[in-house]
Amino acid sequence: MTTVDHTADVPARPGDWVRERLSNALSEFTAAAALVVLFVVLSFASPHFLTADNLFNIGAQTAVIAIIATAQTMVIITKGIDLSVGSVAALAGVVGAITVRDLGFSIWAATAVAIAVGGVAGLVNGLLVTVARIPPFIATLGTMSAARGLVFIITGAVGVYGLPESFQLLGNGEILGIPFAVVLTAVVAVGVAFLLSQTRFGQYTYAMGSNLEAARRSGIPVGRHLTAIYVLAGLLVGLGGMIAASRVNSGQPNYGIALELDVIAAAVIGGASLFGGQGRIIGTLIGAFLIALVRNGAVLLDISIHYQMVIVGLIIWAAVYFDQYRRRRLESRG
Structure with missing residues (x-):
C-alpha cells in the first residue's frame, strides 16, 4: 500500500505546526467576530433585518454561497482557483429548469441532472489542468466563458419560466421550520x-497544496486526485445552481455573474490560503454568512449594487493581505 510523506503538508517542527494551527484559528475567530458585529449592527440599522421572512431569505442566500464556496475551498487548498463557478451554476440551474418544464422531470430528477452538468464542467476543468497542463486560472476562465455562452444559446438569453410550484422546494421549502436549503448546506458542509x-x-489534498512536487514523489496520484477534486467541486456547484434557480422559480441565464468573487471571498475570509495547503470548511461557512449578511444588509439599507461590489472587493483585499501577513510571520518564526 502506498504511504504518504506528510513532510509535504505539515511544518517541519512541532512548534511551527502549533503556530500554524493557532494562526488558522485566529482567522476563523476574526471572521466570526466580524460576523457577530455585523449582525448586531444590522439588527439596529434596519427594522426589517430580524423579521422571519428576512432571516429565512438570509439562510437560503447563504446556502447557495456556502455550498459553492465549499467547492471553491477544496480547489483553493490545492493552490488552484475556479473562476467558472458562476457560469456553471447558471448552466446547471437553467438545464434543471428546462428538464422540469419541457421534459416533465420531477424536482429530484432535475436536481440530479443539474448536479451532473456541474460534474461534467468540473471534469473538463480537471482535465484541462491535469492533462492539458493549463494553469487553473486560465482553464477555468475559459470554462466560465464557454458555460455562459451555452446558457445564452440554450435559453436564447431569455429566462426559463412556467415552472410548477414544486420546483421551489429546494430554494424555498422548509423542514420543521428550517429552510431546506440550509439543511442541504449542513449535509454538504459536514460531508x-x-x-x-x-x-x-x-490528506492528499492538503499535501498537494503544500508542496505538489513532494506529494508526487510521495506516491500520490496527483493528476487523478486533482481531477477528482474538480469533479467534486463541479457537482457541488451544480447543486448550488439548482438551489438558486429554485429560489426564484425560474432558470436565469444571467445568474451567477461575479458569483466567483463572493465564493472566493467567503473561502479566503474563513482562512483558506490562495497559496495552497490551508483551509477549513467551518471557516468557509463563517465567510459565506458574512458575505450573505453584507449583501442582505446592503439591500435593506438601499445601498447600490455598485457599492456592494466595492465592499466585496475591499473585503477580498483585506482577507488576502491578512493571509500574506500570517504567512510572513510563520516563515519569519520558522
Whole structure:
C-alpha cells in the first residue's frame, strides 16, 4: 500500500505546526467576530433585518454561497482557483429548469441532472489542468466563458419560466421550520469537512497544496486526485445552481455573474490560503454568512449594487493581505 510523506503538508517542527494551527484559528475567530458585529449592527440599522421572512431569505442566500464556496475551498487548498463557478451554476440551474418544464422531470430528477452538468464542467476543468497542463486560472476562465455562452444559446438569453410550484422546494421549502436549503448546506458542509479532515482524500489534498512536487514523489496520484477534486467541486456547484434557480422559480441565464468573487471571498475570509495547503470548511461557512449578511444588509439599507461590489472587493483585499501577513510571520518564526 502506498504511504504518504506528510513532510509535504505539515511544518517541519512541532512548534511551527502549533503556530500554524493557532494562526488558522485566529482567522476563523476574526471572521466570526466580524460576523457577530455585523449582525448586531444590522439588527439596529434596519427594522426589517430580524423579521422571519428576512432571516429565512438570509439562510437560503447563504446556502447557495456556502455550498459553492465549499467547492471553491477544496480547489483553493490545492493552490488552484475556479473562476467558472458562476457560469456553471447558471448552466446547471437553467438545464434543471428546462428538464422540469419541457421534459416533465420531477424536482429530484432535475436536481440530479443539474448536479451532473456541474460534474461534467468540473471534469473538463480537471482535465484541462491535469492533462492539458493549463494553469487553473486560465482553464477555468475559459470554462466560465464557454458555460455562459451555452446558457445564452440554450435559453436564447431569455429566462426559463412556467415552472410548477414544486420546483421551489429546494430554494424555498422548509423542514420543521428550517429552510431546506440550509439543511442541504449542513449535509454538504459536514460531508466535505469529514472528507478533508478524516480521510486519505483530505490528506492528499492538503499535501498537494503544500508542496505538489513532494506529494508526487510521495506516491500520490496527483493528476487523478486533482481531477477528482474538480469533479467534486463541479457537482457541488451544480447543486448550488439548482438551489438558486429554485429560489426564484425560474432558470436565469444571467445568474451567477461575479458569483466567483463572493465564493472566493467567503473561502479566503474563513482562512483558506490562495497559496495552497490551508483551509477549513467551518471557516468557509463563517465567510459565506458574512458575505450573505453584507449583501442582505446592503439591500435593506438601499445601498447600490455598485457599492456592494466595492465592499466585496475591499473585503477580498483585506482577507488576502491578512493571509500574506500570517504567512510572513510563520516563515519569519520558522
